[in-house]
Amino acid sequence: MNKNVGRRTLLQAAFATPVVTGLSTSEAVAEQGREDRFTIAVLPDTQYLLDEGGSDPEPVRESLRAVVQRRREANIVFLAHLGDVTEHGTEREMRTANDVFRAIDGALPYSVLAGNHDVPGRTDDQRGVTPYLNTFGPQRFSRMRTYGGSSPGGYNSFHIISGGGRQWLLLALDWRVSDAGIAWVQQVLDRHKALPTILTTHDLVSADDGPSAVLSEYGQRLWDKVIRRNDQIFLTLNGHYWPPGRTTLTNDHGNPVHLHITNYQDRYYGGAGMVRFYTFDMLRNVIDVETFSPWLVGRRDRTPLETENSVLTGDADRFSVEIDFRQRFAGFAPPVLPKPRPASAVLVRGTAAYWRFDAEGLAAGSAIKPGSIARDLTGNGNDLTVQYLNTSSADALKWSEDHHDNQPAHASLRFGGGKQPDRGAILRAGDTAPINSMRFLSGYTIETFIKLPAPFEGDHAFMGILSWEGRSGDAGKHSGWSPDEPTCSLNVSGERFLQFVVYPVPVDDDPTSWSHAIPVGRWTHVAVVNDGRRTVMYVDGAKIARNAAAESTGISTLGKPFVIGATQFALRYGQGFYGSVGDTRIVARALRPSEFLTR
Known part of the structure; x- marks a missing residue:
């Protein structure tokens, strides 16, 4: 081929490119349940409602019932409890908690981690057997389809959740994770490097001075030893402190990590079984957050105080987190996109002209010179020739590998047109x-x-x-x-x-x-x-x-x-x-x- 002709040819018909006819095993898994929106429900500290000294578990029971009832409508795929299930962690309180959580056993996968009121507060995840562990240990979660495993002591666990066309890792970590526990966490992350990860624990950030949260002393340890090092952790959820709040920190990879505290035990009726919905919208690239008490919302003839606490709309209670999921996860989970399709695959009956901008030997950002040709791949003779408008310079038209996910050719042209001064480039038929x-x-x-x-x-x-x-x-x-x-x-x-x-x-x-x-x-x-x-x-x-x-x-x-x-x-x-x-x-x-x- 004449070299000059080759340089002037933009388009090459890649008829040898194979047509994608099926999915790999990993892609097939991701295809299951591909919804654009899904929800993770979060239930924070319920300790004042599960207190053997005198309380009322009904708001918690009603919240769990409501989550199950709304699981299809809101596409709820998981529920995470953030610890301090009970006030004293006694066998009696854990029996009540066990009875309450039976409302969702078999209906929805969930995790329940230990807070300082569920276990001896001065101990870590090496503490041995407790009423909490007997109630919410590995034996309870192993029957769930999301359950991935637990640390040797049973106080830390992980789940793999499906939603939005992909899988997610959720870590449910103890109130105090030992060095051995942190080593286990790292092993879990290393075995699931491609999974975006939500870390849940009881103590991580606090917001004593308002909606802006800061790391607690223990939270700083968890941040330094686990979170900041592992790019796949993009969201953390914790209870323990009040009022609620949030912050965003930058990890060692230069990416944002969103850290949220949600806890309402200081509010009316011990929090009234307050639930928070994290709704992931994969098309809008946003996580919508809402907080409400199903127990209060469902009550008739609510008092003004009950109405005030039924749905929360403050800046720390109802908000959206903008996150470009593809960009944020690209470092550890590059998107699996359809392969290029040859022109023969899209030359349907009646095609009059088809142009695409595959190029051989061009680097991304290369200027396309006047006189270059974009071939009509139908063979009908509608080739287009590049012309610059007016006095446009070489930046008027550039070649790029950027493309729509489902575009047959994985290439495009970047036009640099504008009104002042009149400039641009065109591809013109003969x-x-x-x-x-x-x-x-x-x-x-x-x-x-x-x-x-x-x-x-x-x-x-x-x-x-x-x-x-x-x-x-x-x-x-x-x-x-x-x-x-x-x-x-x-x-x-x-x-x-x-x-x-x-x-x-x-x-x-x-x-x-x-x-x-x-x-x-x-x-x-x-x-x-x-x-x-x-x-x-x-x-x-x-x-x-x-x-x-x-x-x-x-x-x-x-x-x-x-x-x-x-x-x-x-x-x-x-x-x-x-x-x-x-x-x-x-x-x-x-x-x-x-x-x-x-x-």
């Missing part, structure tokens, strides 16, 4: 390319992947993603916004709304579809589907609301070139696209969402 004149009277599907930068800086209002050149007025269309706009374009408004505007063939009209504001910093799949009568836009596989109601048949193309990277106005490109573009496909028929490039 003057005689078939795509220029196709009218799609029987319907069409236009798909692409885009990503807007974060932060999204500058004025890029109504920048074009793709379009056909020409003036709608030259096609005899004068009813739209301006006869100088093209006959078909996909754009991004100043509010980051996607705009698809098309002038149909038989009528003088411009049916326009508008999406919601698309996010920055993440990939979005866009599909515009026309069945020969109506046009529907899909964003990430979901139909938008503001689809044009007017009938729309075909595209009034003028035989002028199809372009990726900008939209003309009055036959001039004023600005180019600012962001990334991945695989782009045009099919001469309406596709179902199950046929999109993401599937």
Whole structure:
């Protein structure tokens, strides 16, 4: 091959790449129960309600019942008690606790760790047999599907939880973990290096001066010996102190660790069986936290004091933790993504053109020079040639390995367009390319992947993603916004709304579809589907609301070139696209969402 031609060729058809037909064992495990949201319920110190000196276990019993009742609705996968189950740790109190916790035995996996009121407070996890251990030792948890094992003395345990399409490690550690116990914890972490970990214990941080928490003396030891060293620990939960609070510390790997204290025994009715829900939303990259007393919420004719304590909404009781799960866990659990798919796998019936930006011999961030070619992998002759707009420099177009998770090709182009000064780059079809004149009277599907930068800086209002050149007025269309706009374009408004505007063939009209504001910093799949009568836009596989109601048949193309990277106005490109573009496909028929490039 001529070396100059090779350097000018962006796209290589990787027809030899194997198609993914199945999952590995580990992937198959992760596929089980793939929900985008799941909840871990947390029950802090219940000691004032399980006190043989005179108390009432009913609020705790009702909380456990309520968690079980809501397990499907809230997708509750686990419950963690944070210690100080009882006030004195006696056999009598533990019998009551045993009876109370029978409400969820067999219905929901859970852990119960020892607090200083459950065991002799001056001892550590080497203390030997206690009423607590006889009640909440390994023999109780070994029947649970999540149970992974316990330390030799039985006071520390771990569970493996499934939720959000992956597995999580939960450590339930004693009130005081010995050096031998810490060695056991490290062994557990080492055996499960790829599992994000939640560490629960009774004493770790306190918040005496308000919602901002600080490490206790013992908490500092646990932080130094375990937490800060192990990047997989991203969240810790403890009781013991009040009021509730939280803080975020940076571990030795430069990543945040969220440390929360939750304890309400100082409030009305010994905390009234207060429960906290940690709801993990894997799509929104957030953990939503809410705190309430099921016992009080369910009471009729509540007094003002009972109502005040039924649902807590303070800054330390109801909040959200923003966490980019993929980024936070990438150091120890890189995401398992679908492999690239060859072009042959996505050249469905009716494909008019398909462009992707695989490259050979290019380093990430390499500038794409004018004259480079992006091949139409259908073989229909719709190759695109790179052109720079106006006086744009080499940063106008760069190659990247960044891509949407489900994009067939694992590559994209980064466009550096902008209004001031007018700059950018386009990929333009040849003057005689078939795509220029196709009218799609029987319907069409236009798909692409885009990503807007974060932060999204500058004025890029109504920048074009793709379009056909020409003036709608030259096609005899004068009813739209301006006869100088093209006959078909996909754009991004100043509010980051996607705009698809098309002038149909038989009528003088411009049916326009508008999406919601698309996010920055993440990939979005866009599909515009026309069945020969109506046009529907899909964003990430979901139909938008503001689809044009007017009938729309075909595209009034003028035989002028199809372009990726900008939209003309009055036959001039004023600005180019600012962001990334991945695989782009045009099919001469309406596709179902199950046929999109993401599937």
